[in-house]
Amino acid sequence: MIVRSLLLGISMLSLTVFVAQAEQKQEIEIVYFTQEKIAPPALSNLDPFIKDKGELGAELAIDDNNTTGQFTGQLYKLNKIIVPIDGDVAQEFNDKIAGKFSFVVANLPVDDLLKIIDANQPEQTLIFDTGTTDDSLRQRCGADVLHILPSRAMRADALAQYLLKKRWTKWFLVTGASDEDKLFAAAIKRSAKRFGMKIVAEKAWDHTYDARRTAQSDVPVFTQGVDYDILIVADEQGLFGEYLDYRTWIPRPVVGTQGLIATSWHRTHEQWGAVQIQNRFKEQKGRWMEEADYGAYLAIRAVGEAATRTQSSQLNDIKPYLLSDKLTLQGYKGRPLSFRIWNGQLRQPLLLAAPRSLVAVAPIEGFLHPKTELDTLGYDQPETKCK
Amino acid sequence: MKNILWTLALCAAVTAQAETVYVTLEKDNALAVVDPIAGKLTKTVPVGQRPRGIAISPDNKFLYIATSDDDTIKIIDAETLEEVGRLPSGEDPETFAVSPDGSLMFVSNEDDSQVTVIDVQERKAIKEIKVGVEPEGIAASPNGRWVISASETTNMLHWIDTESLAIVDNTLVDPRPRALSFTADSKFVWATSEMAGTLTILDAETRQIIKNIKLEVPGVTFDKIQPVGVAIDKDNRWGYVALGPANRVAVINAKTYEVEKFLLVGERVWNLAFSPDQKRLYTTNGVSNDISIIDLASHKVTKSVGVGRYPWGVVAKP
Numbered sequence: 191m192i193v194r195s196l197l198l199g200i201s202m203l204s205l206t207v208f209v210a211q212a213e214q215k216q217e218i219e220i221v222y223f224t225q226e227k228i229a230p231p232a233l234s235n236l237d238p239f240i241k242d243k244g245e246l247g248a249e250l251a252i253d254d255n256n257t258t259g260q261f262t263g264q265l266y267k268l269n270k271i272i273v274p275i276d277g278d279v280a281q282e283f284n285d286k287i288a289g290k291f292s293f294v295v296a297n298l299p300v301d302d303l304l305k306i307i308d309a310n311q312p313e314q315t316l317i318f319d320t321g322t323t324d325d326s327l328r329q330r331c332g333a334d335v336l337h338i339l340p341s342r343a344m345r346a347d348a349l350a351q352y353l354l355k356k357r358w359t360k361w362f363l364v365t366g367a368s369d370e371d372k373l374f375a376a377a378i379k380r381s382a383k384r385f386g387m388k389i390v391a392e393k394a395w396d397h398t399y400d401a402r403r404t405a406q407s408d409v410p411v412f413t414q415g416v417d418y419d420i421l422i423v424a425d426e427q428g429l430f431g432e433y434l435d436y437r438t439w440i441p442r443p444v445v446g447t448q449g450l451i452a453t454s455w456h457r458t459h460e461q462w463g464a465v466q467i468q469n470r471f472k473e474q475k476g477r478w479m480e481e482a483d484y485g486a487y488l489a490i491r492a493v494g495e496a497a498t499r500t501q502s503s504q505l506n507d508i509k510p511y512l513l514s515d516k517l518t519l520q521g522y523k524g525r526p527l528s529f530r531i532w533n534g535q536l537r538q539p540l541l542l543a544a545p546r547s548l549v550a551v552a553p554i555e556g557f558l559h560p561k562t563e564l565d566t567l568g569y570d571q572p573e574t575k576c577k
Numbered sequence: 578m579k580n581i582l583w584t585l586a587l588c589a590a591v592t593a594q595a596e597t598v599y600v601t602l603e604k605d606n607a608l609a610v611v612d613p614i615a616g617k618l619t620k621t622v623p624v625g626q627r628p629r630g631i632a633i634s635p636d637n638k639f640l641y642i643a644t645s646d647d648d649t650i651k652i653i654d655a656e657t658l659e660e661v662g663r664l665p666s667g668e669d670p671e672t673f674a675v676s677p678d679g680s681l682m683f684v685s686n687e688d689d690s691q692v693t694v695i696d697v698q699e700r701k702a703i704k705e706i707k708v709g710v711e712p713e714g715i716a717a718s719p720n721g722r723w724v725i726s727a728s729e730t731t732n733m734l735h736w737i738d739t740e741s742l743a744i745v746d747n748t749l750v751d752p753r754p755r756a757l758s759f760t761a762d763s764k765f766v767w768a769t770s771e772m773a774g775t776l777t778i779l780d781a782e783t784r785q786i787i788k789n790i791k792l793e794v795p796g797v798t799f800d801k802i803q804p805v806g807v808a809i810d811k812d813n814r815w816g817y818v819a820l821g822p823a824n825r826v827a828v829i830n831a832k833t834y835e836v837e838k839f840l841l842v843g844e845r846v847w848n849l850a851f852s853p854d855q856k857r858l859y860t861t862n863g864v865s866n867d868i869s870i871i872d873l874a875s876h877k878v879t880k881s882v883g884v885g886r887y888p889w890g891v892v893a894k895p
Binding site (some may be wrong): 257258261264406461466469470473491495498499518519520524525526559562563564 | 669688690709710711728729730731732733735747749751752753765772773798799801803850884
């Protein structure tokens with residue numbers, strides 16, 4: 191009898207807890223922070239300019255978090271702050287975000303991101319960087335910023351692992367004129383050294399406006415007189431890279447920023463449940479999920495995963511969980527994702543994708559690591575000064 | 578005379594052991610039919626777009642096959658392999674569970690975050706139950722009391738009461754729960770978590786987690802150990818867990834919960850099915866395009882049979 195009344199007491203207690211949860215939901219507000227973009231010059235009209243790259247990924251993640259939240263008594267809110275083209279990003283951050291929100295997903299270029307990092311109080315706001323691939327940013331030690339997208343070094347290593355597997359070891363590197371192109375080329379050179387590849391030729395592609403220059407006549411001459419296995423192009427904006435394939439002097443494939451690319455997300459990716467999120471995204475948003483969408487999605491899902499596990503909405507609980515080895519974030523790529531605690535980089539598999547076919551997923555089998563093979567991509571802890 | 582008797586005895590033995598194994602081939606849009614005693618693929622028949630989940634009716638007369646890209650579950654005559662009907666499963670059905678009496682079917686609709694309940698006799702959907710993001714594994718308790726749906730992205734087990742067809746409880750488990758199975762006495766539930774590499778055991782009475790087992794294989798990095806399919810024998814002596822890209826099946830003592838052995842099978846092993854007499858276990862190996870046959874008395878892999886591209890689900894009929 192005593193046992194029975196005790197049991198009744200317990201079940202009533204749990205009922206009260208449940209009711210309290212239903213009435214008073216834990217609120218978790220996440221800011222999506224970006225700046226409007228102008229359509230960049232493009233080689234063709236095939237790929238339309240997408241204004242809301244990233245934003246729609248954030249929306250889907252909030253929905254997914256809330257589907258879970260209905261069972262855990264947590265409510266997620268997305269607060270979009272989009273700076274106009276002529277606006278000042280640092281100013282907006284100080285006015286609208288600093289000290290007011292715990293979680294900010296920043297889809298910004300390097301310069302703007304650095305400004306808000308400088309202005310930020312890390313104990314008040316955790317910044318998720320979903321806009322940069324810059325390695326120097328990731329050399330700032332500590333994890334006051336979490337970088338979601340793979341760095342250029344990670345991308346170059348992913349390509350290098352595959353090229354080594356194919357024994358395509360003689361590389362011809364073509365670099366565009368922008369600073370970003372030079373950084374990508376530097377990452378390629380680092381990978382070449384790391385995996386014992388040989389850069390047999392290196393040329394800069396300059397953009398001149400001579401009317402006699404056409405892709406058909408230019409590229410063969412440009413690539414003539416070198417014996418190489420593979421042409422590697424560094425053209426992050428896509429100003430000339432697409433011209434190279436099928437136009438080289440000797441028949442050689444193109445990889446790098448065009449041709450076969452290394453990316454964290456691609457529309458050809460279907461394995462490990464990816465087809466489900468591709469379908470969900472396309473059905474709800476009317477276009478393919480882009481890498482920037484995937485980045486914003488993962489950032490917000492990471493907050494959701496930590497909030498579910500810790501049953502908390504507080505930065506003090508969520509951030510340590512994100513940086514612990516307990517985090518096993520599901521990213522539709524067949525391995526649990528987690529953060530490198532020494533620099534806040536998300537460790538993840540990279541997709542090696544051709545425009546219409548997924549060629550391989552790095553880390554490529556056979557590249558071993560004592561802790562996790564994912565750390566064969568990019569700067570590993572011993573290569574940094576970080577502790 | 579002796580010879581004839583011997584042959585007759587042999588024939589009898591073969592007939593007694595007659596058994597058919599059906600395997601869905603996700604990329605071939607086909608169903609493979611295997612004779613597990615001979616260890617041979619006997620035939621392959623087209624079955625519809627992207628077949629995945631498969632089950633057999635309690636009377637062994639019909640196969641139910643989720644043809645995901647046809648957005649339906651087909652009812653196939655297990656003898657003639659002809660389609661005899663379709664069930665309104667909702668979009669993109671992948672896995673489903675049949676109630677012990679065969680009257681109801683519970684289907685996971687991954688894209689819509691819901692479970693569709695179908696009256697099998699009437700071939701009608703009678704209810705949609707909202708669950709977490711990307712429901713995948715689903716199991717009905719042998720005593721008819723519960724259906725549990727696991728949502729992969731929400732990381733929860735949703736306890737569906739079969740009387741009210743409503744969720745009465747949710748249990749948070751490790752990341753990416755994939756498959757689950759009740760013990761034959763309906764007292765315990767085993768659930769696998771793909772991303773965490775764990776097996777969670779719950780008490781179905783209290784709905785509490787009683788044990789969490791981290792599956793570790795010597796010489797295999799932790800992130801390749803991705804448990805998916807799970808099966809427990811009817812005497813509750815042994816449980817088996819397919820470890821995905823670790824290419825092994827874990828053999829777990831169902832009393833002590835100790836992992837006693839790992840059996841090397843084909844590549845990316847996903848789903849498991851017992852032979853009707855529970856003397857053998859069949860595994861689908863998605864990447865190596867075969868099934869492995871495990872002898873359960875000796876816990877040894879005796880044979881692998883090539884079946885076709887991306888074998889997904891498996892079921893056996895006496």
